Amino acid sequence: MAQTVFTLFKDGQQYMQTWPVKKELYPLFPECRVISATKLAIKTMPPLAVLTVALAYSATGLATLPNAVAMAIFFLSIPVQGLLWLGHRSNQWLPPSTSSWYRDIHQKMRQQGCFVANMKPRPKYKELAALLKTAFDDLDKAFTQRWF
Structure with missing residues (x-):
């Protein structure tokens, strides 16, 4: 590649x-x-x-x-x-700990009704960036504050 x-x-x-x-x-x-x-x-x-x-x-x-x-x-x-x-x-591929964090955030955002792209089996940092941007733009501050 x-x-x-x-x-x-x-x-x-x-x-x-x-x-x-x-x-x-x-x-x-x-x-x-x-x-x-x-x-x-x-x-x-x-x-x-x-x-x-x-x-x-x-x-x-x-x-x-x-x-x-x-x-x-x-x-x-x-x-x-x-x-x-x-x-x-x-x-670059996400390390295993960050990858599990990505999956957790993706799942919680889906539960909140946010439209997010399908979860990648092996995500890269650009997928994490898009997910975090959606989280900060679409969700309220109280919800995102629990992740950090």
Whole structure:
């Protein structure tokens, strides 16, 4: 199941949009921290890369331009690294303990009358993200608070 970099990048973008960034999930999953850092990097790193090259060029001319361009490329790679990590993580199988938790939440949501996708026999993190997003969007806070 070899994936291309572009597929991982696209999966990371979708996973970042699907995963619910809620305070209850921060201690349980690293996704919340990675998504927050990646969103910050997407906003701040391109201007920082341009500023780095512009300041180096204006201060020293062409002498340090190669170093400044290398630093700019590094700054631009940070959000890409976050998206690639998220894409890779979204396609990983859930560990057994998290998988049983996924089944428990899925069953309780069905009992509450929520429309959820069919339960996967071997779920991945992207299925967990979709289930958690539905849980936080459709169920009241008192019901979801018992799970965390």
